[in-house]
Amino acid sequence: MKRWLPLAAFLLIGVLLAAGVWMSGRENREALPSPLIGKAAPAFTLPVLHEPGRTVSSAELRGQPYVLNVWGSWCAECQVEHPVLTRFAETKRVRVIGYNWKDEPADALRWLERFGNPYWVVLADQEGATAIDFGIYGAPETFLVDADGIIRWKHVGAVSDATVRDELLPALEALERGGR
Amino acid sequence: MPLHILPELGQIALILALLIVGLQSTLPLLGAHRGIDAWMAVARPAVFAQLALVALAYAILTHAFLAQDFSLRYVVANSNSLLPVGYRYSAVWGAHEGSLLLWSLILAVWSAAVAAFSRHLPAPVMARVLGVMGMVSLGFLAFMIFTSNPFERVLPAAVEGRDLNPLLQDFGLIVHPPMLYMGYVGFAVPFAFAIAALLDRSPSSADSVAVWLRWTRPWTNVAWGCLTLGIALGSWWAYYELGWGGWWFWDPVENASFMPWLAGAALLHSQATTEKRGSFRSWTLLLAIAAFSLSLLGTFLVRSGVLTSVHSFAADPSRGVFILIFLGLVVGGSLLLYALRAPDDTHTAKPFTGASRETLLLLNNLLLTAACAMVLLGTLYPLLADALDLGKISVGPPYFSLLFIILMTPLVLLLPLGPLTRWQREEPSRPLRMLAPWAALALIAGAIAYFQAPQGPWKTAAGVAGALWVAFGTLRFVWQRLRSQGGRLTAEMTGMVLAHMGIAVFLVGALLIEAQQQMREIAMQPGQTLTLGRDSFRFDGVERLQGPNYIASRGTVEVFRDDRRVTTLHPEKREYMSGGQVMTEAGIRPGITRDLFVALGEPLGNGAWAVRVHIKPFVRWVWIGALLMALGGFVTACDKRFRAKRRERAPGPTPTTPAPAAALEAAA
Numbered sequence: 011m012k013r014w015l016p017l018a019a020f021l022l023i024g025v026l027l028a029a030g031v032w033m034s035g036r037e038n039r040e041a042l043p044s045p046l047i048g049k050a051a052p053a054f055t056l057p058v059l060h061e062p063g064r065t066v067s068s069a070e071l072r073g074q075p076y077v078l079n080v081w082g083s084w085c086a087e088c089q090v091e092h093p094v095l096t097r098f099a100e101t102k103r104v105r106v107i108g109y110n111w112k113d114e115p116a117d118a119l120r121w122l123e124r125f126g127n128p129y130w131v132v133l134a135d136q137e138g139a140t141a142i143d144f145g146i147y148g149a150p151e152t153f154l155v156d157a158d159g160i161i162r163w164k165h166v167g168a169v170s171d172a173t174v175r176d177e178l179l180p181a182l183e184a185l186e187r188g189g190r
Numbered sequence: 191m192p193l194h195i196l197p198e199l200g201q202i203a204l205i206l207a208l209l210i211v212g213l214q215s216t217l218p219l220l221g222a223h224r225g226i227d228a229w230m231a232v233a234r235p236a237v238f239a240q241l242a243l244v245a246l247a248y249a250i251l252t253h254a255f256l257a258q259d260f261s262l263r264y265v266v267a268n269s270n271s272l273l274p275v276g277y278r279y280s281a282v283w284g285a286h287e288g289s290l291l292l293w294s295l296i297l298a299v300w301s302a303a304v305a306a307f308s309r310h311l312p313a314p315v316m317a318r319v320l321g322v323m324g325m326v327s328l329g330f331l332a333f334m335i336f337t338s339n340p341f342e343r344v345l346p347a348a349v350e351g352r353d354l355n356p357l358l359q360d361f362g363l364i365v366h367p368p369m370l371y372m373g374y375v376g377f378a379v380p381f382a383f384a385i386a387a388l389l390d391r392s393p394s395s396a397d398s399v400a401v402w403l404r405w406t407r408p409w410t411n412v413a414w415g416c417l418t419l420g421i422a423l424g425s426w427w428a429y430y431e432l433g434w435g436g437w438w439f440w441d442p443v444e445n446a447s448f449m450p451w452l453a454g455a456a457l458l459h460s461q462a463t464t465e466k467r468g469s470f471r472s473w474t475l476l477l478a479i480a481a482f483s484l485s486l487l488g489t490f491l492v493r494s495g496v497l498t499s500v501h502s503f504a505a506d507p508s509r510g511v512f513i514l515i516f517l518g519l520v521v522g523g524s525l526l527l528y529a530l531r532a533p534d535d536t537h538t539a540k541p542f543t544g545a546s547r548e549t550l551l552l553l554n555n556l557l558l559t560a561a562c563a564m565v566l567l568g569t570l571y572p573l574l575a576d577a578l579d580l581g582k583i584s585v586g587p588p589y590f591s592l593l594f595i596i597l598m599t600p601l602v603l604l605l606p607l608g609p610l611t612r613w614q615r616e617e618p619s620r621p622l623r624m625l626a627p628w629a630a631l632a633l634i635a636g637a638i639a640y641f642q643a644p645q646g647p648w649k650t651a652a653g654v655a656g657a658l659w660v661a662f663g664t665l666r667f668v669w670q671r672l673r674s675q676g677g678r679l680t681a682e683m684t685g686m687v688l689a690h691m692g693i694a695v696f697l698v699g700a701l702l703i704e705a706q707q708q709m710r711e712i713a714m715q716p717g718q719t720l721t722l723g724r725d726s727f728r729f730d731g732v733e734r735l736q737g738p739n740y741i742a743s744r745g746t747v748e749v750f751r752d753d754r755r756v757t758t759l760h761p762e763k764r765e766y767m768s769g770g771q772v773m774t775e776a777g778i779r780p781g782i783t784r785d786l787f788v789a790l791g792e793p794l795g796n797g798a799w800a801v802r803v804h805i806k807p808f809v810r811w812v813w814i815g816a817l818l819m820a821l822g823g824f825v826t827a828c829d830k831r832f833r834a835k836r837r838e839r840a841p842g843p844t845p846t847t848p849a850p851a852a853a854l855e856a857a858a
Contacts, residue, residue: 013532017525024518029577031510084350086266
């Protein structure tokens, strides 16, 4: 009897670990749900990558929802999500705004030429100051901001087709139903 | 250029290795079961082929890093054209995929070493041991190939890589993972042996366990020594790199490496007992299974993203599921085998009384195992709370430190008695009489420390008294040995003495820092001076400095003691260009009796900075102690007894001699 004890103990631990694996697959388990969700997006004024003289501010973007995608030419995962994002942007459901983070403008432009530019406009944050307000700690990250400038959804890491289908689109539909 | 296809070649090498390991983990085991020599003979060449193939794959991945092949996703994610060449070698194991490749390589090296150094073992034993190690390899190779392929391409190739995690651009963390893996993987040898012993049903098997155990002991000792070094390196790194000045955080990932260490420490002692006396046979087998299972569990916890920690790696449920199944098969299978086949000790073991070295070793094992279970519980508890929806809980140092002190105090008190107590039967007054004067001396020293200590008198006294008690007791044993007839220490005893002295040294460090450390965190203007006791720290401002792949804010702090200049410290904050991560580099003046430690916090404007100043007494002793323990493991492994060919010897425990006369002979 005694010799079965170790196996029994291990099975208990195994069940717990299985629960852990199952939970780690659950959406946003690590989130510590972003404190920004449901809050107003930080105010910003950033230069446009393609026209360095022009700036766009958060106030100008109000009135319609938009998707803000943080990327950099130095970021490998961004390249991975790029086709997904391009497919999503081509549906023209919503403005997809690029947020070029901590990048050399020349590198960023070359990158867009090479892989295509799906963005409505690309904002450049070379210093990364606004990124801190957004709580960005890595690229890629993607935000959905509603017509009133409230952050409704956030995704850390590369966006996949499944993420778009199961998370981003439902969040967007909820906004559209709500008339925002 | 043909070099372009190298990664595909690496991929093929891994797949071939998987196939060969498939053979290695089946044919020899079946051959040993049915007594077919030709099948058993497959084991050794398969192991060497596995090593060659995995080494080839490893070399190709290293080449990809040196050549900056940004068509490999893994290289893109962990390198950068600015990365210094030295770090390109270590970047290979800088993240998940490459770590697994390193794991597999080290396992292949250990397997090959087992195959090379074990020609005198009976063929079926050899076949089973290598077969079981093959099963472990199989799991890791399959895991890598199916879920974590280091040779995955990104096409078209990226222009630039994301850079190696700055945390890993550091000597301490370069050496830490390989050492840790040497330890984890090393426990596969006693594990494979234990499984081989359980699989063996021949009538002589029960008796030969003790003989073959002698053969596995050096492997356990070396593995445990490597694990000790690996943990110590991690602790040293956390101390100088995280900027908090702590050396142990009870973080889940630290705990994951500490559990196999505790189980391994218990295993070392119980193996010695079983080998010499035949007692605790099934317990030793169970511990061998446990030490390796905990190594696998550690890997699981770190790699699956089930627990969040400062070390957190990308969470990926498919990986978690894979490792969980693998863990279930290996650990569940082993424990099932154990439940069905564990030998019955009652008839084979020599009896012993309550006062004997066996009893003391049993207590040692109980305490170490209890500590291990305590760490396991504390580590998994947040997961349990999350699963039962009790909310997000983290179990912190208060729980671990308290329980650990409660469990380790009796261990420290009993430690010096162990080597001086005879096997089987002992008059308790004999070792107590030998040690009484030394206990008194340690207590007096503790009392003096209590009154002399500027702060934390209780912990200081406990540190001084405990360390001296262990040190005196251990030296008393050395003296006893040298004085007796023959009068020499075997390598095994020297190793034991070194490791126990290591514990004494460690105790000084661990308890005296706790008691005596001083810390201040204040905002400082350039030119301002902070005084801590007799030391004063003058902050001379911060300058910008360009590193190879980072920009640093480098502070200058002049340290004076009684107005005499002691040293100049340069704490830094480094911002890495590619990822924008900020790393702290503390300015440290190391010393035997104390470290001066200065870290930069945040800039506060107008040239002012938040500055954290620590005085850390005896902190080096923590790592010196660990070094001595590791050295003890290595020295023990060198004992001639383990290398002697044991085949000629009749199987069975060493012949019984009346206890008192044999006591010192067997003392080790």
